[in-house]
Amino acid sequence: MPRLEPATRALADDGTPISPRYGDVYHSADSGPGQAHHVFLGGNGLPERWRGRASFTILETGFGLGVNFLATWQAWRADPARSRRLHYVAIEKHPFLRDDLAALLAAYPGFAELADELAGRWPPALPGTHRRAFDDGRLVLTLVLDDVESALRRLDAVADAIYLDGFAPARNPAMWSPQVLRGVARHALPGATCATWSTARAVRDALADAGFALETRPGFGHKREMLAGRRLPRGTPRGPTTPSPPDGERHAIVVGAGLAGASAAWQLARRRWRVTLVDAAAGPATGASSLHAGSFHPLVARDDSLLARLSRAAFLHALDAWRELERRGHAIAWSRCGVLQLARRHGGDAALRATIDELGFPASFVEFVDADTGSARAGLRVDRAGAWFPEGGWARASSIVRAQLDEVSSRHDARFLASRRVASLARTADGWRVMDASGECIADAPVAVLANATDLARLSPIGTPVRSVRGQVSHVPAAALAPPRAVVIGHGYVLPAIGGIVVAGSSYDVESTQAEPTPASHEGNLARLRALSPEIVIDAEAAALGGGVGFRAVVADRLPIVGALPDLEQPGGSVDRVALRDGLFAIGAFASRGLVWSSLAGEILAARIDGDPLPVETDLAAAIDPARFVRRARRRAAG
Numbered sequence: 275m276p277r278l279e280p281a282t283r284a285l286a287d288d289g290t291p292i293s294p295r296y297g298d299v300y301h302s303a304d305s306g307p308g309q310a311h312h313v314f315l316g317g318n319g320l321p322e323r324w325r326g327r328a329s330f331t332i333l334e335t336g337f338g339l340g341v342n343f344l345a346t347w348q349a350w351r352a353d354p355a356r357s358r359r360l361h362y363v364a365i366e367k368h369p370f371l372r373d374d375l376a377a378l379l380a381a382y383p384g385f386a387e388l389a390d391e392l393a394g395r396w397p398p399a400l401p402g403t404h405r406r407a408f409d410d411g412r413l414v415l416t417l418v419l420d421d422v423e424s425a426l427r428r429l430d431a432v433a434d435a436i437y438l439d440g441f442a443p444a445r446n447p448a449m450w451s452p453q454v455l456r457g458v459a460r461h462a463l464p465g466a467t468c469a470t471w472s473t474a475r476a477v478r479d480a481l482a483d484a485g486f487a488l489e490t491r492p493g494f495g496h497k498r499e500m501l502a503g504r505r506l507p508r509g510t511p512r513g514p515t516t517p518s519p520p521d522g523e524r525h526a527i528v529v530g531a532g533l534a535g536a537s538a539a540w541q542l543a544r545r546r547w548r549v550t551l552v553d554a555a556a557g558p559a560t561g562a563s564s565l566h567a568g569s570f571h572p573l574v575a576r577d578d579s580l581l582a583r584l585s586r587a588a589f590l591h592a593l594d595a596w597r598e599l600e601r602r603g604h605a606i607a608w609s610r611c612g613v614l615q616l617a618r619r620h621g622g623d624a625a626l627r628a629t630i631d632e633l634g635f636p637a638s639f640v641e642f643v644d645a646d647t648g649s650a651r652a653g654l655r656v657d658r659a660g661a662w663f664p665e666g667g668w669a670r671a672s673s674i675v676r677a678q679l680d681e682v683s684s685r686h687d688a689r690f691l692a693s694r695r696v697a698s699l700a701r702t703a704d705g706w707r708v709m710d711a712s713g714e715c716i717a718d719a720p721v722a723v724l725a726n727a728t729d730l731a732r733l734s735p736i737g738t739p740v741r742s743v744r745g746q747v748s749h750v751p752a753a754a755l756a757p758p759r760a761v762v763i764g765h766g767y768v769l770p771a772i773g774g775i776v777v778a779g780s781s782y783d784v785e786s787t788q789a790e791p792t793p794a795s796h797e798g799n800l801a802r803l804r805a806l807s808p809e810i811v812i813d814a815e816a817a818a819l820g821g822g823v824g825f826r827a828v829v830a831d832r833l834p835i836v837g838a839l840p841d842l843e844q845p846g847g848s849v850d851r852v853a854l855r856d857g858l859f860a861i862g863a864f865a866s867r868g869l870v871w872s873s874l875a876g877e878i879l880a881a882r883i884d885g886d887p888l889p890v891e892t893d894l895a896a897a898i899d900p901a902r903f904v905r906r907a908r909r910r911a912a913g
């Protein structure tokens with residue numbers, strides 16, 4: 275993705291926000307909120323059209339200041355007959371920085387409360403898709419920070435209403451090109467409406483060509499006319515094809531109550547799904563998610579690789595989701611103390627500097643630091659440069675699991691079935707049944723989600739093994755060394771002292787099933803700790819250390835698996851069309867990054883199940899699709 279260039283805050287002589295880049299105003303000089311109501315809400319038949327709907331989706335080209343968004347949110351909140359959920363999907367190439375946005379929005383006192391919420395949750399200026407759930411998940415903003423054309427190409431959403439709000443076509447032709455308007459039409463449901471203040475001939479022609487029946491209506495303020503359109507039935511829209519099921523069928527079994535299962539359960543429960551959570555253990559978070567604490571941070575890569583983009587999306591999503599859990603009164607054990615990721619030992623400094631310079635990301639996300647600066651930030655002497663992630667840190671997975679499950683159980687009819695190991699599953703007339711070793715039914719539901727880590731592919735194969743990789747962390751008493759202030763990561767990693775314990779990790783033991791800590795793994799962890807900091811003195815014997823053992827679930831490409839499960843017994847129509855097991859889903863294979871992956875993975879999974887717009891670009895969703903291994907094998911076989 276190209277470097278993101280934020281918008282510049284500027285006002286025209288009459289006080290209307292203006293873009294020096296495009297030489298045009300952000301909204302009618304007569305009134306931004308007035309234009310939003312007349313042109314965009316009114317032109318799309320809102321609020322009437324969302325009334326009584328379970329879910330309604332608006333797509334906007336050009337988020338700008340969010341005046342249209344705030345006017346829509348306010349109207350939706352005030353409407354007692356509003357849809358249960360409102361999705362607002364918006365595309366913006368040049369977002370404002372948070373302070374500029376807040377300052378500009380202060381000029382709209384009617385939006386004060388909502389504008390504060392928006393600015394408070396405003397994402398950093400980083401390319402990609404940013405999702406924000408407001409009003410306890412009932413109003414969902416999906417903000418795609420990218421050029422409109424590539425954003426539309428990678429968007430997985432279908433819209434009921436469309437706001438076309440670029441700058442004037444003469445000054446901003448890229449927003450109104452025939453390709454872009456055809457792209458918009460591909461995301462419009464049959465009968466979807468669109469509206470814009472522009473009546474330019476080229477816009478009318480391109481919209482008509484793209485399949486919209488248009489009419490001119492009285493314009494807002496000094497504008498004589500505006501355009502309103504309706505999508506004629508034509509082609510298949512690009513977005514979720516499964517409609518959200520009716521209330522009676524919104525029941526899902528989730529197998530596994532670690533980071534994966536809890537995140538999926540939370541996102542389903544806030545979408546009004548009844549969740550039955552089943553775990554083999556006596557309580558939640560007893561597997562890999564039981565470890566004392568782990569690190570969370572994104573990855574960066576010079577070509578902003580798929581893994582880097584996915585980890586950024588997931589990291590930013592987790593920060594927002596965990597803060598939301600805190601706002602809702604849950605105690606999360608975490609600290610954004612910063613993460614120092616050391617450069618590779620030989621020649622890594624220059625390469626890392628070049629990567630970070632080239633990406634041009636804000637320092638609030640990542641910064642190149644030399645060995646001295648890194649040492650000062652981390653409070654630990656290191657001998658190499660590194661990438662500094664100021665918002666990264668450590669978190670205790672079990673506290674996140676508990677917070678999410680408390681949210682689940684505070685909603686209707688949630689159940690947690692402890693000490694029930696799922697031995698098999700079977701298709702029923704209405705969905706899925708999970709059974710114990712004696713064949714007794716544990717639970718039945720239209721939808722089942724497998725979140726049982728290393729055991730997942732046993733219940734439903736995915737065409738590749740899910741390997742179990744043992745890991746051991748060592749608990750070094752804080753008094754036995756001078757603990758760092760931040761997380762430091764090289765070949766191994768060390769966390770700051772948490773409750774008198776410094777976690778150092780971790781072993782990666784592919785074949786082992788040893789569930790108890792071993793002195794040999796402690797030795798390995800201490801050696802990794804010494805390699806992080808040449809001057810570190812550790813006043814402790816490996817044999818005397820405490821620690822924790824967990825088993826990571828890992829697939830060949832080390833990416834998570836999130837989505838519908840493939841049906842290996844069905845041949846499938848074509849190489850790329852893998853048959854799916856209707857109503858059966860998976861979330862997991864988080865390997866060594868469960869803290870980073872889990873929150874976004876839960877959101878993606880629930881969006882898939884409920885037919886919502888996806889919170890990530892289509893290529894990222896495809897990279898974690900559980901059917902990818904089958905698809906790849908078929909492509910290889912087809913030559």
Ligand SMILES: Cc1cc2nc3c(=O)[nH]c(=O)nc-3n(C[C@H](O)[C@H](O)[C@H](O)COP(=O)(O)OP(=O)(O)OC[C@H]3O[C@@H](n4cnc5c(N)ncnc54)[C@H](O)[C@@H]3O)c2cc1C
Pocket residue numbers: 529530531532533534535552553554555558559560561562563564565567568569570671694695696697725726727729744745746747779780781822823824825826827861862863864865866867868869870871
């Ligand atoms: C040593 C070590 C260090 C790590 N450090 C970090 C780190 O620093 N940062 C980071 O982000 N991640 C780290 N991880 C990875 C992270 O812990 C995992 O990715 C994450 O916990 C996986 O969550 P999960 O829910 O998929 O699996 P788990 O937490 O293992 O949960 C799976 C659940 O499924 C249940 N289950 C299994 N089979 C069945 C069945 N048949 N029926 C019913 N229930 C079943 C289990 O009882 C368990 O509760 C580390 C992992 C290890 C091992």
Ligand SMILES: C[S@@+](CC[C@H](N)C(=O)[O-])C[C@H]1O[C@@H](n2cnc3c(N)ncnc32)[C@H](O)[C@@H]1O
Pocket residue numbers: 281299300301335336337338339340341342343365366367368369420421422423439440441446448449
């Ligand atoms: C008229 S303003 C939108 C005002 C906005 N709807 C509001 O309610 O505040 C047009 C927006 O389109 C954005 N834009 C211009 N060209 C773009 C492109 N090629 N891709 C995506 N966004 C673009 C601009 O940065 C600007 O924010």
